[in-house]
Amino acid sequence: MTDPIRQTVLKKLTNGDFNCEKEFTLSMFSGKYKLVILWELGHVSEMHFNELYRLIDHVTKKVLANQLRELVSDQLIKRTAYERNNQKLVIYQMTEIGESLLPIIDQMYEWGKQRLNAYQIPAAFKLDVAGDISKDA
Amino acid sequence: MTDPIRQTVLKKLTNGDFNCEKEFTLSMFSGKYKLVILWELGHVSEMHFNELYRLIDHVTKKVLANQLRELVSDQLIKRTAYERNNQKLVIYQMTEIGESLLPIIDQMYEWGKQRLNAYQIPAAFKLDVAGDISKDA
DNA sequence: CGGTATCCCCGAAGATACTG
DNA sequence: CAGTATCTTCGGGGATACCG
Numbered sequence: 001m002t003d004p005i006r007q008t009v010l011k012k013l014t015n016g017d018f019n020c021e022k023e024f025t026l027s028m029f030s031g032k033y034k035l036v037i038l039w040e041l042g043h044v045s046e047m048h049f050n051e052l053y054r055l056i057d058h059v060t061k062k063v064l065a066n067q068l069r070e071l072v073s074d075q076l077i078k079r080t081a082y083e084r085n086n087q088k089l090v091i092y093q094m095t096e097i098g099e100s101l102l103p104i105i106d107q108m109y110e111w112g113k114q115r116l117n118a119y120q121i122p123a124a125f126k127l128d129v130a131g132d133i134s135k136d137a
Numbered sequence: 138m139t140d141p142i143r144q145t146v147l148k149k150l151t152n153g154d155f156n157c158e159k160e161f162t163l164s165m166f167s168g169k170y171k172l173v174i175l176w177e178l179g180h181v182s183e184m185h186f187n188e189l190y191r192l193i194d195h196v197t198k199k200v201l202a203n204q205l206r207e208l209v210s211d212q213l214i215k216r217t218a219y220e221r222n223n224q225k226l227v228i229y230q231m232t233e234i235g236e237s238l239l240p241i242i243d244q245m246y247e248w249g250k251q252r253l254n255a256y257q258i259p260a261a262f263k264l265d266v267a268g269d270i271s272k273d274a
Numbered sequence: 275c276g277g278t279a280t281c282c283c284c285g286a287a288g289a290t291a292c293t294g
Numbered sequence: 295c296a297g298t299a300t301c302t303t304c305g306g307g308g309a310t311a312c313c314g
Contacts, residue, residue, distance in 0.1 A: 021249030022172050022242055030167060035159050049276050063307060104244050105159055112158030186296050200287060
């Protein structure tokens with residue numbers, strides 16, 4: 001797997017499934033948990049599989065593994081395996097390319113926050129969000 | 138239908154299906170043709186249904202109607218029906234809220250362009266893109 | 275710890291035909 | 295012109311169990 005861009009994406013490109021480069025960008029983070037993963041990895045230097053697994057509500061290992069695999073093959077994050085005390089460990093961390101995406105994600109966060117505030121979203125949601133990395137209480 | 142936010146989105150909000158406000162933002166344009174629609178409407182003052190239909194490759198009327206309906210109910214675009222010479226006409230145009238999303242879409246366009254250039258995407262795609270509203274030839 | 279392997283489901287999108 | 299109405303397909307994601 002030396003492909004610079006994920007196979008499916010390439011296929012879509014050649015098929016003309018993307019109308020434009022913005023759809024290409026969209027495809028980078030359109031998986032259900034990709035934004036959270038990028039967000040979290042954008043705030044710490046590294047993370048283990050199970051850390052992410054525990055952090056992200058309701059995700060299954062299979063799906064998480066999948067999202068991570070795609071993010072890796074899109075070169076937004078990188079995976080490093082090593083060993084300590086006969087224990088196999090793996091860390092995930094952002095690449096530069098992944099980091100270059102963070103400003104966009106930040107803007108998405110801000111836009112959503114503005115918009116949700118404007119409509120007084122039910123407390124149920126606000127509680128849920130409190131678990132996320134938001135500075136304001 | 139006086140709902141400020143689309144039902145499905147609202148349901149997801151109350152269910153806690155969104156981990157964060159960035160996922161909410163994502164849901165605004167994650168339909169297959171929403172980015173193009175917003176992009177096009179962002180560059181002209183208004184557009185008819187069939188103009189969009191002809192402009193967007195491979196979309197079916199059903200799907201286009203669906204995407205438009207959701208964009209309307211998310212208040213990103215607005216729909217106006219009127220009559221001329223016994224002909225029913227409809228125009229779609231951006232709302233202020235929709236326009237506030239354009240900077241993000243622009244950034245997505247730029248990011249994708251950078252990234253695709255870095256990998257010399259096949260000419261087939263570049264031709265496809267040429268049909269889009271891009272200033273550079 | 276860091277994943278696979280199966281089986282299943284559901285909803286978005288496609289194909290095609292029709293309408294006021 | 296601006297859509298509906300059906301029927302079908304497809305694949306991302308969920309549930310659960312197992313593995314080195």
